[in-house]
Amino acid sequence: MYVLGLMSGTSADGVDAALVDFQGNLDKPKWNLLNSASIAYPSSLQAKIIAIEQGMKVSASEWSVLSEEITEIYSIAARSCDPTGLARIAGCHGQTVFYRPPEKPYLRGASWQLIQAPLLAVLLEKTVIYDFRAKDLALGGQGAPLSPLFDAALIGGGSSWRAVLNLGGIANLSLIPPVTGPDRHLDVMGWDCGPANSLIDLAVNKVTNAKLNFDRDGLIASKGLPDLKVIEAWLKEDFFQLLPPKSTGREFFGLEDLEKRLSEVNSHNDQDLIATMTCFTACIVAQDLENLYKHLAIKPAELFVAGGGSKNHFLMEEIKKRCMGIKVLTTDAVGIPVQIRESIGFALLAWWNICKKPYGNSITNADRTSILGVAVNYE
Numbered sequence: 056m057y058v059l060g061l062m063s064g065t066s067a068d069g070v071d072a073a074l075v076d077f078q079g080n081l082d083k084p085k086w087n088l089l090n091s092a093s094i095a096y097p098s099s100l101q102a103k104i105i106a107i108e109q110g111m112k113v114s115a116s117e118w119s120v121l122s123e124e125i126t127e128i129y130s131i132a133a134r135s136c137d138p139t140g141l142a143r144i145a146g147c148h149g150q151t152v153f154y155r156p157p158e159k160p161y162l163r164g165a166s167w168q169l170i171q172a173p174l175l176a177v178l179l180e181k182t183v184i185y186d187f188r189a190k191d192l193a194l195g196g197q198g199a200p201l202s203p204l205f206d207a208a209l210i211g212g213g214s215s216w217r218a219v220l221n222l223g224g225i226a227n228l229s230l231i232p233p234v235t236g237p238d239r240h241l242d243v244m245g246w247d248c249g250p251a252n253s254l255i256d257l258a259v260n261k262v263t264n265a266k267l268n269f270d271r272d273g274l275i276a277s278k279g280l281p282d283l284k285v286i287e288a289w290l291k292e293d294f295f296q297l298l299p300p301k302s303t304g305r306e307f308f309g310l311e312d313l314e315k316r317l318s319e320v321n322s323h324n325d326q327d328l329i330a331t332m333t334c335f336t337a338c339i340v341a342q343d344l345e346n347l348y349k350h351l352a353i354k355p356a357e358l359f360v361a362g363g364g365s366k367n368h369f370l371m372e373e374i375k376k377r378c379m380g381i382k383v384l385t386t387d388a389v390g391i392p393v394q395i396r397e398s399i400g401f402a403l404l405a406w407w408n409i410c411k412k413p414y415g416n417s418i419t420n421a422d423r424t425s426i427l428g429v430a431v432n433y434e
Contacts, residue, residue: 059137059145060402061129065224065305066252066363067104067150069095070128072136073398077406082208091395092136094128107152108305125150126171130178146405146428147175147185154304156197164192166199172431184405184428191414196421199302203229203245203418205400210359210389218344218355219386221397222364224305226251226340230347230355242417246299249339250308251364255332257313262325270329273369279326281334285319289335290342298350300420336364337373344378354380361386361396404428
């Protein structure tokens with residue numbers, strides 16, 4: 056089946072689209088990436104989304120206009136990727152504007168991915184599957200990350216444990232068990248590690264007076280020295296000591312959090328500040344992998360990296376330096392372009408929805424498995 060996957064992440068830089076053909080076994084499908092496309096948000100739209108994620112108040116009419124703008128760009132990305140209309144369905148993540156993890160036993164989690172799915176279905180003249188997190192949250196789960204099972208299906212296991220790291224606004228890990236040996240029957244695992252590009256991008260925007268929104272190739276960070284002493288203190292914070300399942304968002308690692316951290320760095324040099332924020336992300340990932348080995352005696356042999364952060368050379372070198380004994384690659388090595396891994400994944404989640412395949416609850420800690428996503432038919 057031809058399926059479109061559409062994704063915009065917490066970095067709010069635009070919409071990525073993937074046209075994928077899925078065939079065969081639902082758990083281990085044969086898949087072929089036919090095309091991909093990326094459409095950037097206008098800078099004003101990106102700034103507004105990020106401001107809203109930081110708590111900026113907007114009116115009901117502004118919410119409506121914002122959702123229409125986002126939906127229109129989703130439709131442009133979809134048509135750019137699939138100009139002849141091969142896909143029967145489109146899996147659409149929408150733009151995250153709010154996330155609240157559950158606090159059992161009393162508080163359910165919540166997540167809002169902004170999109171007008173009926174409008175998108177009409178614009179594309181096809182069924183749209185969206186709102187993939189809500190059912191899991193209603194069942195007491197974290198609603199995130201959704202990537203571990205699609206990583207297991209798309210990349211598959213190796214002779215030893217494999218890890219997949221997404222470096223978007225937030226860093227999250229998937230752990231795929233080996234195909235042989237005593238661990239082969241263990242569950243796929245996954246969780247959010249903490250900030251990836253969210254704090255780095257905000258810091259770059261701040262020190263350049265909004266002239267830059269991100270550190271291209273890690274060039275700014277590469278000229279600075281990270282404050283390892285303050286990073287060591289940050290790693291002791293409660294969230295970074297939690298064992299999975301755990302998830303987070305820009306609400307927790309946004310501008311207010313950045314201002315606090317910048318005030319604690321023992322340098323006022325801009326390059327040092329960016330280097331510290333970048334190194335912090337690498338140390339978060341390394342500590343999570345160390346804790347995985349400490350508590351479960353699991354250490355992946357390979358770490359496949361995707362997302363915008365995989366293009367940050369300084370960040371990638373810091374990850375390689377701190378994840379000793381693990382071979383660090385990008386997902387390009389297994390045929391998955393780093394920019395559109397999640398788009399391919401949401402195409403797969405949409406196919407699973409149509410095929411009525413439930414998503415496992417061991418990752419999100421939901422009360423039970425469930426079929427994720429809501430279908431809006433064009434007809």
